[in-house]
Amino acid sequence: MGALLRIRDLRIGFGRAEALHGIDLTVGEGARVGIIGESGSGKSVTALATMGLLPDTARVSGSIELGGRQLVGLSDTGFARLRGDVVSMIFQEPMTALDPTMRVGRQVAEVLRLHQGAPAGRARERVIEMLSQVGLPDPERISMSFPHQLSGGQRQRALIAMALINQPELVICDEPTTALDVTVQARVLRLLDEQLDAAGAACLFISHDLAVVSQVCDEVLVMYRGTIVESGPIAQVLENPQHPYTAGLIATARIDQIEPGRPLPVIENFWDGKEGRP
Amino acid sequence: MRRSHPLVVGAVLVGLICILAVVSFFWTPHDPGLVDASIALQPPSRTYPLGTDGFGQDIFSRILVGARICMLVGVMAVTIGALLGVPIGILAGMSRRHVGRRIMRWADIFYAFPALLLAILLAAANGTGSTMTAMIAIGISSIPAFARVANTASRSVMSRDFVAAARSSGIGWTAIAWRHVLPNILPVVLVQVSSALGRAILAEAALSYLGVGTQPTTPTWGRMLYDAQKFVYDHPAQIAVPAVFIAITVLGFNLLGDGLREALDPRLRQEA
Amino acid sequence: MRALGAIARQLLSLAGSLLIASFIVFALINALPGDVAATILGPNSDPASIAALRERMGLDRPLLLRYVEWLGGLLTGQPGSSALSGAPIGSIIGPKLAVTAWLATLSMLMGVVLAVPTGLYSAVRRKRADGVIISGLTQVAMAVPHFLVGLVLMIVFAVTLRWLPANGYTPLTSNPLQWLRHLVLPVAAIAVVEAAMLIRYVRSAFIDVLNEDYFRTARAVGWRFVPAVIRHGLRNASLEVITVAGLQLASLFVGSIVVENVFLLPGLGSQLLTAVNQRDLPVVQAIVMIFVAIVLVINTVVDICYHLLDPRVRAQDEETSS
Numbered sequence A: 001m002g003a004l005l006r007i008r009d010l011r012i013g014f015g016r017a018e019a020l021h022g023i024d025l026t027v028g029e030g031a032r033v034g035i036i037g038e039s040g041s042g043k044s045v046t047a048l049a050t051m052g053l054l055p056d057t058a059r060v061s062g063s064i065e066l067g068g069r070q071l072v073g074l075s076d077t078g079f080a081r082l083r084g085d086v087v088s089m090i091f092q093e094p095m096t097a098l099d100p101t102m103r104v105g106r107q108v109a110e111v112l113r114l115h116q117g118a119p120a121g122r123a124r125e126r127v128i129e130m131l132s133q134v135g136l137p138d139p140e141r142i143s144m145s146f147p148h149q150l151s152g153g154q155r156q157r158a159l160i161a162m163a164l165i166n167q168p169e170l171v172i173c174d175e176p177t178t179a180l181d182v183t184v185q186a187r188v189l190r191l192l193d194e195q196l197d198a199a200g201a202a203c204l205f206i207s208h209d210l211a212v213v214s215q216v217c218d219e220v221l222v223m224y225r226g227t228i229v230e231s232g233p234i235a236q237v238l239e240n241p242q243h244p245y246t247a248g249l250i251a252t253a254r255i256d257q258i259e260p261g262r263p264l265p266v267i268e269n270f271w272d273g274k275e276g277r278p
Numbered sequence B: 001m002r003r004s005h006p007l008v009v010g011a012v013l014v015g016l017i018c019i020l021a022v023v024s025f026f027w028t029p030h031d032p033g034l035v036d037a038s039i040a041l042q043p044p045s046r047t048y049p050l051g052t053d054g055f056g057q058d059i060f061s062r063i064l065v066g067a068r069i070c071m072l073v074g075v076m077a078v079t080i081g082a083l084l085g086v087p088i089g090i091l092a093g094m095s096r097r098h099v100g101r102r103i104m105r106w107a108d109i110f111y112a113f114p115a116l117l118l119a120i121l122l123a124a125a126n127g128t129g130s131t132m133t134a135m136i137a138i139g140i141s142s143i144p145a146f147a148r149v150a151n152t153a154s155r156s157v158m159s160r161d162f163v164a165a166a167r168s169s170g171i172g173w174t175a176i177a178w179r180h181v182l183p184n185i186l187p188v189v190l191v192q193v194s195s196a197l198g199r200a201i202l203a204e205a206a207l208s209y210l211g212v213g214t215q216p217t218t219p220t221w222g223r224m225l226y227d228a229q230k231f232v233y234d235h236p237a238q239i240a241v242p243a244v245f246i247a248i249t250v251l252g253f254n255l256l257g258d259g260l261r262e263a264l265d266p267r268l269r270q271e272a
Numbered sequence C: 001m002r003a004l005g006a007i008a009r010q011l012l013s014l015a016g017s018l019l020i021a022s023f024i025v026f027a028l029i030n031a032l033p034g035d036v037a038a039t040i041l042g043p044n045s046d047p048a049s050i051a052a053l054r055e056r057m058g059l060d061r062p063l064l065l066r067y068v069e070w071l072g073g074l075l076t077g078q079p080g081s082s083a084l085s086g087a088p089i090g091s092i093i094g095p096k097l098a099v100t101a102w103l104a105t106l107s108m109l110m111g112v113v114l115a116v117p118t119g120l121y122s123a124v125r126r127k128r129a130d131g132v133i134i135s136g137l138t139q140v141a142m143a144v145p146h147f148l149v150g151l152v153l154m155i156v157f158a159v160t161l162r163w164l165p166a167n168g169y170t171p172l173t174s175n176p177l178q179w180l181r182h183l184v185l186p187v188a189a190i191a192v193v194e195a196a197m198l199i200r201y202v203r204s205a206f207i208d209v210l211n212e213d214y215f216r217t218a219r220a221v222g223w224r225f226v227p228a229v230i231r232h233g234l235r236n237a238s239l240e241v242i243t244v245a246g247l248q249l250a251s252l253f254v255g256s257i258v259v260e261n262v263f264l265l266p267g268l269g270s271q272l273l274t275a276v277n278q279r280d281l282p283v284v285q286a287i288v289m290i291f292v293a294i295v296l297v298i299n300t301v302v303d304i305c306y307h308l309l310d311p312r313v314r315a316q317d318e319e320t321s322s
Helices: A043-051 A076-082 A104-116 A120-133 A139-143 A152-164 A182-199 A210-216 A234-239 A244-253 B002-026 B059-094 B097-112 B115-126 B131-141 B143-158 B161-168 B173-210 B221-229 B236-264 B266-271 C002-030 C036-041 C047-057 C063-075 C089-124 C129-142 C146-160 C176-210 C213-220 C225-263 C268-277 C281-309 C311-321
Strands: A003-014 A017-028 A032-036 A058-066 A087-090 A170-174 A202-207 A219-224 A227-233
Touching: A003 A043, A003 A202, A017 A032, A017 A043, A017 A202, A017 A227, A032 A043, A032 A210, A043 A058, A043 A087, A043 A170, A043 A202, A087 A152, A104 A120, A104 A139, A104 A152, A120 A139, A120 A152, A152 A182, A182 A210, A202 A210, A210 A234, A210 A244, A219 A234, A219 A244, A227 A234, A227 A244, B002 B059, B002 B236, B059 B097, B059 B131, B059 B143, B059 B173, B059 B221, B059 B236, B097 B143, B097 C002, B097 C281, B115 B131, B115 B173, B115 C002, B115 C225, B115 C268, B115 C281, B131 B143, B131 B173, B143 B173, B161 B173, B173 B221, B173 B236, B173 C146, B173 C225, B221 B236, B221 C146, B236 C129, B236 C146, C002 C063, C002 C281, C036 C047, C036 C281, C063 C281, C089 C129, C089 C176, C089 C225, C089 C268, C089 C281, C129 C176, C146 C176, C146 C225, C176 C225, C213 C225, C225 C268, C225 C281, C268 C281
Parallel strands: A032 A202, A032 A219, A087 A170, A170 A202
Antiparallel strands: A003 A017, A003 A058, A219 A227
């Protein structure tokens, strides 16, 4: 299995501050890699850099290779050709991520026609097929609906359909279920899991929730303040964390192991933020 | 501190014009109404700091006195607009949604009467325009804007918890309006006051220019422009002085409004 | 079908507003203290001629009856006759209406053409020097009255450079080139100020849209920046801008009253001022009513456009009507 996405010494700065201090990561073809970390740790910036969607005030150095193409320094036109076709992204906020003035079916069809130039009739068929594939009931009606007529879960399914309709090689998911109800979360995650398998797509899955990442991913990276503090197969990292920050993350996530009457564990119980910094 | 630039610049400009208006009550270099054809259209000099106009009147003295009318009409008009518009808006904002919508629809009728049109109508009905008709017309035409701002703001205040708490403890509607709604919408109303002042002064200038507002013997900046226009071929610089003063005043109020808005809205501050 | 119902309701409410507004116009002229005939003839008129004019204008009849007659006349395009010349008002203002309509529509067109790209550009570059400079310039342009811009343009292009006529008008049908030459400066005077205001709204609407999640989605599925703005930005931003633009078009008709007087264009605005100075109240009343009607009609058209463009508002209509 070759490497699909290879990031080397990626540094990203805004103004005087540096948000990412030189990270390395590799995603193999069809592999599922999770990135875990608190907000501000640099996980979303990494994703946006891979998509070429950073604001133009960002300074990027290092290397991002996707299927052998160098992405750092690529023009917006070059990126646009890849986005939605070779690499696509699913965002956190399904409620606001669809254009409120356009019917859902047309928004999905746009993605198809943008990259494949399919004729309208054929595109429509494929859109309906895709909408039913992501588990939307009555796809004909959904495709004629406006976003405000759908629930959050339905909208996220529509967005997953948009992300997968061109069978991309890499799908970046940025907290795709955080904004959803817990019951809907589980269903959307299972769907995502199935669809990624069916498409054979690799996935970079960003979350602050260990449980969610362990459901979808095989490997995990732990980020803290712009660096990767730990990485490895998910089972190994969960069972035997090497870095105290990871240990803290795991302990704070395991609410079932908390003894009644004792204070809740916090990261600082495990790590003062200095020891073991790479 | 960089953020508050518009506020500071606006306040300085407005303050400057206010000072001119106040000074004019105590001192002007010359009698602003003194006509002397022998010294007409003089360039700026030691005796006439901004020169003289086509009637030989001292431009600087007329600018000073003109600031009075400009401020008077602006302030009175906005007072009329706010005193009538804000209560309508609060009433609509505190009513049930569909009742509120109906009240606002009635207030919107005033949109059909822009300041200029209403002033012309009043001037026609009265025979001639006056400072009074200008104030009333500009004031009435600014009612819907105040009503709209007050309506939106008070509706959002009404949905807050402290209002629910006040209502459940049996406090009457008028008391809620006075104690909770009004103090909370005051900041937005203040922003509206500032931008309404800018618009009122533009309207006043247009009315005096057309001769349907304050009548010609009283110096106004708009009328000074009208008089200067006659000499546009030979002395185009004549229009510069009143033009600059109108622009400074309106700019001052607009900046003040923008600055206040930014100071009151943290989201905007980030964006700017 | 429900959209049609909503439009019908808007039109009905327009009719109501027109009725109320016409009553206000009529009442302000006729019911304010002060006799109409005495006002028309001025302070130095003798009682006999006042009585004669009252007789001729039928002012002794009940107010309400006169209102209904006037309303009927408005609807049939014949709202009375001039108190001075006795000429039918329709024939006085008919030709003037075209001048004002050209002035207003061309100014609006030019304003929008200037404002949309500039507003978008300054939204995209809001943190760069040129974006900030555009913002500053619009702030200054907004502080300048139409007629002042008109005077400055006149000084530069008509007086100093002598490229264009300073005033006057030629009808389109008699000489299109002259027509255009006469309209360029007045149109530019109005358009510059309107564009300045519009730029600020377009800018803030686009800043909102560029920060929206759906815009990021559009970029993420492969739209380049400009096409993404056109397909997913324009429509959403236009929802915010269209209301403002509509109100502006209305204010621009009224603003044309002043600019017509600067450039001596024989439009409705000049006619209105002349009528005010001649105290020709029936003409004033009719022209003011035309302006009021234009403002109200524009507002209704804006409301209807808003409904057609925003599916969420459409949905609200459906809820309230069912």
